[in-house]
Amino acid sequence: MSVAAKTSMSGQEMVALSKQHSLYEWSAQAHVDPIPVARAKGIYFWTPEGKRFIDFNSQLMCVNIGHGDPRVIKAIQDQAATLAYANPFMATEVRARLGQKLAQIAPGDIDVFFFTNGGAEATENAIRIARLATGRHKILARYRSYHGGTGAALTATGDPRRWALEPGFPGIIHVPHPHHGLQRGTDSGAEALAQLEEIIMLEGPHTIAAFIIEPVTGTNGIHVPPDGYLEGLRALCDKHGILMIADEVMSGFGRTGEWFAVDHWNVVPDILTMAKGLTSAYVALGAVGVRRKIADVFKDKVYYGGLTYNSHPLGCAAALATIAVYEEDKLIDRARKMGVVMKQMHDDLKKKHPSVGETRSIGLFGIVELVKDRKTMEPLAPFNGTSPEMQALGKFFREEGLYTFVRWNGFFTNPPLTITEPELAEAFAIIDKGLSITDKAVV
Numbered sequence: 001m002s003v004a005a006k007t008s009m010s011g012q013e014m015v016a017l018s019k020q021h022s023l024y025e026w027s028a029q030a031h032v033d034p035i036p037v038a039r040a041k042g043i044y045f046w047t048p049e050g051k052r053f054i055d056f057n058s059q060l061m062c063v064n065i066g067h068g069d070p071r072v073i074k075a076i077q078d079q080a081a082t083l084a085y086a087n088p089f090m091a092t093e094v095r096a097r098l099g100q101k102l103a104q105i106a107p108g109d110i111d112v113f114f115f116t117n118g119g120a121e122a123t124e125n126a127i128r129i130a131r132l133a134t135g136r137h138k139i140l141a142r143y144r145s146y147h148g149g150t151g152a153a154l155t156a157t158g159d160p161r162r163w164a165l166e167p168g169f170p171g172i173i174h175v176p177h178p179h180h181g182l183q184r185g186t187d188s189g190a191e192a193l194a195q196l197e198e199i200i201m202l203e204g205p206h207t208i209a210a211f212i213i214e215p216v217t218g219t220n221g222i223h224v225p226p227d228g229y230l231e232g233l234r235a236l237c238d239k240h241g242i243l244m245i246a247d248e249v250m251s252g253f254g255r256t257g258e259w260f261a262v263d264h265w266n267v268v269p270d271i272l273t274m275a276k277g278l279t280s281a282y283v284a285l286g287a288v289g290v291r292r293k294i295a296d297v298f299k300d301k302v303y304y305g306g307l308t309y310n311s312h313p314l315g316c317a318a319a320l321a322t323i324a325v326y327e328e329d330k331l332i333d334r335a336r337k338m339g340v341v342m343k344q345m346h347d348d349l350k351k352k353h354p355s356v357g358e359t360r361s362i363g364l365f366g367i368v369e370l371v372k373d374r375k376t377m378e379p380l381a382p383f384n385g386t387s388p389e390m391q392a393l394g395k396f397f398r399e400e401g402l403y404t405f406v407r408w409n410g411f412f413t414n415p416p417l418t419i420t421e422p423e424l425a426e427a428f429a430i431i432d433k434g435l436s437i438t439d440k441a442v443v
C-alpha cells in the first residue's frame with residue numbers, strides 16, 4: 001500500500017530550507033520544528049527517511065477521506081488536462097455540477113454557493129453577504145471560536161490568535177460560549193440562550209446582521225452544544241431578523257457523523273460555510289452556501305465580492321470526486337459508527353488514567369483534556385499555555401509516530417473517516433502509553 005517517496009531531499013534539508021525561506025504560521029520562527037513529509041496514504045504519512053506517522057488529526061482536521069485516494073487524484077489530473085482554469089465570470093461543467101451536488105447535501109433550502117479558496121474567505125464572504133442582505137452592520141460571534149486568519153474572520157475569532165491583530169474589523173461583538181472551561185463547566189441551553197437574548201437586547205436587534213457560530217466548536221475544544229441551544233438560537237435569530245451563520249469549515253463533511261453538524265439537530269442556518277473536508281484538502285476550496293431567500297436579494301442587487309480563483313475548476317473537480325467518495329464508501333455513516341468505538345476508547349482512557357479530566361467527542365471529532373487533579377479539575381496547562389508534562393506528551397507522540405494536535409492541556413483525536421477499528425486501537429495504544437507521563441503529574 002505504500003508509494004515510493006520521490007523526494008530528492010533529506011528530511012533535514014527540507015526542514016532547514018523550508019525554515020530559511022518560508023514563514024510558518026502562528027509561530028515564532030525560531031521555535032518551529034516541522035515534521036518533514038514525503039508521502040502519505042490512507043491514515044498514514046511518512047518522512048523521507050521512511051518514519052511512519054498515524055495521521056490522527058487528518059492533518060488540519062481536513063483530510064477526511066484519508067490520503068492518496070486514487071479517485072480524487074484522477075479527477076484532479078483529468079480536470080488539469082482538460083481545463084485547469086477558467087475565470088469566475090465563465091461557466092464550467094464542474095462548477096455547474098458542484099453547485100447542484102452541494103444543493104442536494106446542504107441542509108434545508110441552502111442551494112446557492114459562492115466558492116472561495118478556503119475557510120477564512122468563506123467567513124469573509126458570509127459576513128459580507130449578511131451585511132449586504134440585511135442592511136445591518138453588527139456581527140455577533142462567540143468566544144472560544146476560530147473563523148479564519150484574515151481580517152473580519154480573525155476579528156470574529158474568539159481565541160488568542162485574534163489578540164495581536166486588534167483592533168480588527170468594526171462591528172464584531174463577542175458573546176460568551178456556553179462552555180466556560182473545565183472548572184466552571186457548561187451552561188444549560190436555556191441559560192446560554194437567556195444570556196444571548198440579553199446581549200441582543202443591549203446591542204439593539206435592529207443593528208445585528210448575523211450571529212456566526214461553529215455548531216460544534218473545533219480547535220477551541222470540540223464542544224457539542226447543550227440541549228436545546230441550537231434550536232433556541234435559530235428561534236432567537238428568526239425573532240429578531242438576525243441571520244444565523246453556521247461555520248462548518250471543520251465540522252462539515254462527515255466529521256461529526258452527519259454531512260453537517262447542524263443536521264444532528266435539524267437546524268437550517270441561513271448561511272453555511274465550508275472548506276477542508278469539501279475537497280479533503282486535495283485542492284484548496286471553500287464555499288459559502290445561502291438559503292434561497294438570501295440568494296434572491298442578489299438578483300437585482302450587486303454582490304460586491306470576488307476572487308480570481310472563485311470556482312476554480314481544479315477545486316470543483318476535487319470536491320465533486322471527494323463527495324463521490326463519501327457517498328460510495330458510506331463514510332458519513334462510517335464516521336458515526338466508528339465514533340461510537342472511539343468514544344468507548346476515550347472512556348477506557350478516562351477509567352485508567354487519573355490525568356484524564358474529560359473527554360468529548362461526536363463522530364470522529366474528539367478531544368482529551370488533561371488535569372492535575374480530578375477533584376479541582378485544574379488543567380495540566382493553563383489557558384493559551386503549555387507545561388513540561390504536555391510538552392513531554394507531545395514529544396512522546398512524535399517519537400512513537402502518532403501525529404495529532406497537542407494544544408494547551410488537551411490533544412485531539414480527529415482521524416480520517418476511513419480509519420478502521422484496528423487502526424484506531426493502534427493509535428489509542430500509543431496514547432495509553434503516553435498518558436503514563438501525564439499521570440505522574442497528578443497530585
Ligand SMILES: Cc1ncc(COP(=O)(O)O)c(C=O)c1O
Pocket residue numbers: 117118119120121123146147148149214218219247248249250251275276286
Ligand atoms: C471553524 C473554522 N472556520 C474557518 C477556518 C479557516 O479556514 P482556512 O484555514 O481554510 O482559511 C477554520 C480553520 O481551521 C476553522 O476551523
